Amino acid sequence: MDRTDVMGSGESMNRLLAIAAIGPDSLPPRARRLAEFSLFDWMVVARAGADQPVSAIIRDLLEKDGGTPVATVIGGGKRLPARAAALANGMISHSLDYDDTHFAHIGHPSVAIFPAALAAAEEEGCSAAEVRDAFLLGAEASCRIGMVLGRVHYQRGFHQTATAGAFGATLAAGRMYGLTPVQMRHALSLVATRASGLKSQFGTMGKPYNAGIAASNGVEAAALAKRGFVSCDDGIGGPQGFVETHSDGPDPEGPWADPPPQRFIFDDIKYKLHACCHGTHAMIEALGEVRRRRSIAPGDVKRIRVLTHPRWLRVCDIKAPRTGLEAKFSYILLAAMAMQRVDTAAEATYTDALCQDPGLGALAARVEVSGKEALSDTQCEVDIELAGGEHIESAYDLATPLPEEVLEAGLRTKARGLLGEATADKLWSAVAALDGVSARDLGALLRD
Amino acid sequence: MDRTDVMGSGESMNRLLAIAAIGPDSLPPRARRLAEFSLFDWMVVARAGADQPVSAIIRDLLEKDGGTPVATVIGGGKRLPARAAALANGMISHSLDYDDTHFAHIGHPSVAIFPAALAAAEEEGCSAAEVRDAFLLGAEASCRIGMVLGRVHYQRGFHQTATAGAFGATLAAGRMYGLTPVQMRHALSLVATRASGLKSQFGTMGKPYNAGIAASNGVEAAALAKRGFVSCDDGIGGPQGFVETHSDGPDPEGPWADPPPQRFIFDDIKYKLHACCHGTHAMIEALGEVRRRRSIAPGDVKRIRVLTHPRWLRVCDIKAPRTGLEAKFSYILLAAMAMQRVDTAAEATYTDALCQDPGLGALAARVEVSGKEALSDTQCEVDIELAGGEHIESAYDLATPLPEEVLEAGLRTKARGLLGEATADKLWSAVAALDGVSARDLGALLRD
Numbered sequence: 001m002d003r004t005d006v007m008g009s010g011e012s013m014n015r016l017l018a019i020a021a022i023g024p025d026s027l028p029p030r031a032r033r034l035a036e037f038s039l040f041d042w043m044v045v046a047r048a049g050a051d052q053p054v055s056a057i058i059r060d061l062l063e064k065d066g067g068t069p070v071a072t073v074i075g076g077g078k079r080l081p082a083r084a085a086a087l088a089n090g091m092i093s094h095s096l097d098y099d100d101t102h103f104a105h106i107g108h109p110s111v112a113i114f115p116a117a118l119a120a121a122e123e124e125g126c127s128a129a130e131v132r133d134a135f136l137l138g139a140e141a142s143c144r145i146g147m148v149l150g151r152v153h154y155q156r157g158f159h160q161t162a163t164a165g166a167f168g169a170t171l172a173a174g175r176m177y178g179l180t181p182v183q184m185r186h187a188l189s190l191v192a193t194r195a196s197g198l199k200s201q202f203g204t205m206g207k208p209y210n211a212g213i214a215a216s217n218g219v220e221a222a223a224l225a226k227r228g229f230v231s232c233d234d235g236i237g238g239p240q241g242f243v244e245t246h247s248d249g250p251d252p253e254g255p256w257a258d259p260p261p262q263r264f265i266f267d268d269i270k271y272k273l274h275a276c277c278h279g280t281h282a283m284i285e286a287l288g289e290v291r292r293r294r295s296i297a298p299g300d301v302k303r304i305r306v307l308t309h310p311r312w313l314r315v316c317d318i319k320a321p322r323t324g325l326e327a328k329f330s331y332i333l334l335a336a337m338a339m340q341r342v343d344t345a346a347e348a349t350y351t352d353a354l355c356q357d358p359g360l361g362a363l364a365a366r367v368e369v370s371g372k373e374a375l376s377d378t379q380c381e382v383d384i385e386l387a388g389g390e391h392i393e394s395a396y397d398l399a400t401p402l403p404e405e406v407l408e409a410g411l412r413t414k415a416r417g418l419l420g421e422a423t424a425d426k427l428w429s430a431v432a433a434l435d436g437v438s439a440r441d442l443g444a445l446l447r448d
Numbered sequence: 449m450d451r452t453d454v455m456g457s458g459e460s461m462n463r464l465l466a467i468a469a470i471g472p473d474s475l476p477p478r479a480r481r482l483a484e485f486s487l488f489d490w491m492v493v494a495r496a497g498a499d500q501p502v503s504a505i506i507r508d509l510l511e512k513d514g515g516t517p518v519a520t521v522i523g524g525g526k527r528l529p530a531r532a533a534a535l536a537n538g539m540i541s542h543s544l545d546y547d548d549t550h551f552a553h554i555g556h557p558s559v560a561i562f563p564a565a566l567a568a569a570e571e572e573g574c575s576a577a578e579v580r581d582a583f584l585l586g587a588e589a590s591c592r593i594g595m596v597l598g599r600v601h602y603q604r605g606f607h608q609t610a611t612a613g614a615f616g617a618t619l620a621a622g623r624m625y626g627l628t629p630v631q632m633r634h635a636l637s638l639v640a641t642r643a644s645g646l647k648s649q650f651g652t653m654g655k656p657y658n659a660g661i662a663a664s665n666g667v668e669a670a671a672l673a674k675r676g677f678v679s680c681d682d683g684i685g686g687p688q689g690f691v692e693t694h695s696d697g698p699d700p701e702g703p704w705a706d707p708p709p710q711r712f713i714f715d716d717i718k719y720k721l722h723a724c725c726h727g728t729h730a731m732i733e734a735l736g737e738v739r740r741r742r743s744i745a746p747g748d749v750k751r752i753r754v755l756t757h758p759r760w761l762r763v764c765d766i767k768a769p770r771t772g773l774e775a776k777f778s779y780i781l782l783a784a785m786a787m788q789r790v791d792t793a794a795e796a797t798y799t800d801a802l803c804q805d806p807g808l809g810a811l812a813a814r815v816e817v818s819g820k821e822a823l824s825d826t827q828c829e830v831d832i833e834l835a836g837g838e839h840i841e842s843a844y845d846l847a848t849p850l851p852e853e854v855l856e857a858g859l860r861t862k863a864r865g866l867l868g869e870a871t872a873d874k875l876w877s878a879v880a881a882l883d884g885v886s887a888r889d890l891g892a893l894l895r896d
Binding site: 053054057060061064065066067068081082083084110138156158159162189190192193195196197198199200201202203204205206209210213215220223224227228229230231232235238240241242244245314360 | 501502506508509510513514515516529530531532604605606607610637638640641642643644645646647648649651652653654657658661668671672675676677678679680683686687688689690692693762788
């Protein structure tokens with residue numbers, strides 16, 4: 001089967017190269033502001049995840065490997081080479097699964113791209129503002145490539161955070177390394193053969209690993225291109241390129257109809273205010289609305305019906321969660337938690353013991369989850385049937401934009417809950433006034 | 449579309465774990481002997497490729513990164529961490545594209561697996577015999593997984609050397625690290641999310657990169673599993689695992705009908721005696737047979753028809769090669785070279801200038817290449833039509849087994865041509881008597 005006839009001819013590569021060349025003066029204030037929110041939120045969840053088991057494992061391996069100390073490892077004493085730091089920091093910052101999400105991209109931009117941008121920037125002595133801008137452009141690139149790959153890519157089993165994310169990580173690292181357009185083309189074509197990541201790792205340490213490999217792959221591809229590495233002409237949209245090999249239904253041209261800097265799709269970025277899979281948040285919000293309207297005793301609940309976009313059923317519908325990590329991917333348990341006012345925002349909530357709670361288990365057993373094609377993947381509908389026969393309905397759509405001040409308040413509250421007020425406010429102060437801050441200053445804030 | 453129903457349930461994972469547990473006394477002498485041939489041939493092409501541009505680039509990056517000196521880098525002064533050495537050595541040893549091939553696996557076992565096995569073995573202080581055995585088991589695992597993925601995997605655009613190779617590299621490195629069965633399962637499941645490699649890199653530095661990433665991925669996954677990394681239960685044959693996501697027509701059970709140690713599919717390993725893509729060798733041999741039968745002046749050739757297995761048309765049918773590297777993937781130019789007695793075995797033959805040779809170009813323009821489904825991918829048929837109307841036919845099948853003494857002679861001749869007699873014979877002596885040789889001794893032979 002020759003599938004090249006359905007592919008675009010270099011459209012994606014040309015557009016990515018155009019994104020990589022956008023100057024800082026062309027970046028719209030709203031997108032930049034959101035990139036700063038993402039930077040803050042990333043630093044917060046990164047520090048909060050520094051003591052997770054997966055974080056300790058990767059630091060142990062990479063500190064034993066050692067190397068030239070140019071880039072920060074979150075929570076680590078030693079600085080390490082940029083490739084190593086990117087791998088570690090992608091994993092550490094995604095270890096809580098509490099970072100930002102983009103629903104068009106279907107992935108987590110920050111954890112794949114900031115580690116690459118920061119590590120390369122520390123190596124090169126760039127400014128924090130350059131890290132922010134490189135992230136923004138890398139995130140935009142990842143979102144667009146994610147849309148080119150399409151939902152079928154994700155549905156087949158690929159983890160877009162890692163796959164599409166690797167292209168954004170490469171672009172961001174490549175900007176820090178000052179790649180020429182020709183070098184950038186080689187870097188992007190090269191990472192096409194290295195980009196990987198599967199959803200079958202969800203609920204295990206393999207999920208944060210996917211973020212780390214995207215970041216590390218980006219640094220590696222950019223560093224090789226900087227040294228004259230020659231790749232194929234178009235490893236993305238070309239014959240047997242990443243898109244042809246990894247998507248059964250790509251959209252090679254549609255996502256480029258309104259390119260940046262005119263439009264930044266990144267503006268639709270969403271932040272997690274619950275410490276579990278983003279696919280469950282609309283359900284938690286919908287149930288929360290009911291709970292705020294009236295008090296319902298668990299014993300009065302006969303059945304809860306949850307309708308969600310069908311693709312989430314392969315993501316976060318674990319029916320018998322055994323660990324705190326699996327709990328984050330379990331609609332039925334999270335529905336029970338939301339009904340019983342368990343704090344879904346606190347990381348400390350998600351323990352193995354939680355999964356054994358008899359009260360939660362009894363209620364979770366009465367939750368039914370179904371897919372509904374008519375919903376978008378940011379929407380959820382719930383129907384609570386009470387013992388007396390009454391039905392209470394509610395719905396929520398995460399796509400509803402929030403004003404900047406609401407976002408800021410939510411993110412700072414989350415940060416204080418995770419890190420305490422002093423540290424949270426210190427990080428906020430740094431990100432709120434990036435002028436004069438260096439990438440190495442940002443790195444120091446992740447180490448102390 | 450839910451494709452899990454067509455998948456095997458853990459068959460591949462269970463079989464790989466069984467392979468990983470095979471003891472040295474259960475390895476058949478023939479397979480072991482071939483593994484030694486592969487070790488010798490790998491060391492030869494590795495040393496011969498040490499000065500290639502791609503080799504210099506990767507050494508430059510990794511030596512700058514530095515780190516704990518535990519493993520040899522081919523041709524390098526510094527020893528490096530195992531992950532880095534595996535990356536470099538996979539790339540360097542595949543830089544000439546002159547290493548062994550397995551046609552059932554459709555890939556190059558040595559360049560993905562020896563670098564992983566050797567680097568981990570040097571780190572752990574293992575013996576050279578253990579490296580050989582770990583390679584043999586890793587190669588067998590790669591071949592079997594390659595057959596599970598099937599030819600559709602390769603045809604879609606994946607480079608089996610890298611994808612299937614990563615599983616063998618993991619198994620081999622995991623043996624050197626002494627993983628428990630549970631750790632081995634985690635390592636194999638983990639590398640499933642990291643394994644990658646596309647054929648679109650063929651003819652560029654990206655092809656040797658693919659071998660390097662397979663080797664490095666294997667070391668990384670094994671090293672993480674050793675530290676307690678938790679992956680999913682079955683990242684290979686499980687839901688959304690590597691097989692489901694990367695093959696449209698897998699054969700999850702067929703390849704396991706005759707498992708090792710009863711049968712080693714590795715025994716069908718083939719060695720390159722021409723310094724170009726293995727897909728062209730049957731054609732070169734078929735034309736060589738004609739040439740040995742009679743002398744034909746290039747001007748007398750009206751047309752040469754080449755019939756080959758169709759899959760090779762996406763691999764090595766470059767119609768207008770511009771570089772020495774592209775020449776290695778060009779049926780028409782190689783056909784002209786074979787007819788004009790150009791030395792296709794010598795690496796030095798493949799220059800950019802070769803592509804500009806007017807005599808070769810004129811003859812190459814009269815070569816027609818077509819696919820023929822009825823041929824296996826080790827077979828080729830040629831039909832030389834002379835100006836007078838006469839047709840001369842010839843055919844060759846690379847699958848025809850060669851006696852060990854013929855193989856040894858061919859490999860040693862190739863080695864002397866690449867490295868000179870003294871070095872070639874020194875390497876042969878080491879491999880021919882592995883008892884008492886350590887992995888570090890092997891490493892030293894690749895540095896001096």
